[in-house]
Amino acid sequence: MGHALFSDVCWIVRTLKDMGYPAFIAGGAVRDILMGRNPEDYDIATTATPEVVLSIFPRVKPVGKAFGTTLVIIEHRPYQITTLQSSGGTYTELTERDILRRDFTVNALFWDPIEDRLIDIVGGMRDLNLRLLRPVTTAEEIFLDDPIRMLRAVRIAYSLGFTIDPAIPPAIRNHKKLIHRVSPERIQYEMAKILSLSNVLEALCPLVKTRLLFEIIPELIPLL
Known part of the structure; x- marks a missing residue:
């Protein structure tokens, strides 16, 4: 299955590039590949807009067209394609602008599998080698941009055995x-992932220390 997924992704990237649109595997999939892990899914970042993607591929679902996201369907498997964006959600042809709006440096790596070219402008490879989870900009900025990243920080760090950057816990506590502001569905997804970890008790510690857990489950407050 892993080989089939990767072959499909390479075909999508090659197709976009052949049509004149730069395309890359982005985010957690690149991180997992570099760690020798099989990605659960792949995200593709490209300069092609959703309208262009719809015109190129035979089976496409415009699931998040307003946010620049579509799903290309290959043999019932969906592959997420997102148009490069800068801060504010406007489309851009500059990979650097898209990278700088991402959450953590190890998730901000772009890889062109056709040319075997890695783009890393935020020190993601260094942090990957150090097993360090560090924000692309500042912890405050990435959490203000999307508060679910507070839970993602804990989930990613404890699922991969990474050290959390010292700036992250106080930022979580402050914010x-x-x-x-986050939908219950997104919170439930991240919490389910955390609770399924083999080291769940360790993973819950930063949520307790920062008191984020009590914002999510206020019923636990009397137990303090």
């Missing part, structure tokens, strides 16, 4: 109430 913990932002979690109420």
Whole structure:
């Protein structure tokens, strides 16, 4: 299955490039590949807009067209394609602008599998070798941009055995109430992932220390 997924992704990237649109495997999939892990899914970043993607591939679902995201379907398997964006969600042809709006450096790596070219402008490879989870910009900025990243930080660090950058816990504590801006479905997804970890008790510690857990489950407050 892993080989089939990767072959499909390479075909999508090659097709986009042949049509004149730079395309890359992006985010956690690149991180996992570099760690020798099989990615659960692949995200493809490209300069092609959703309208262009719809015109190129035979089976496409415009699931998040307003946000630049479509799904290309190959043999019932969906592959997410997202148009490069800068801060504010406007489309861009500059990979650097898209990279700088991502959450953590190890998730901000772009790889062109056709040319075997890795783009790393934020020190993601260094942090990957150090097993360090560090924000692309500042912890405050990435959490203000999307508060679910507070939970993602814990989930990613404890699932991969990474050290959390020292700036992250105080930022979570200071901005913990932002979690109420996040939909229950997204919170439930991240919490389910955390609770399924083999080291779940360790993973819950930073959520308790930063008091983020009590914002999510206030019923636990009397147990303190």
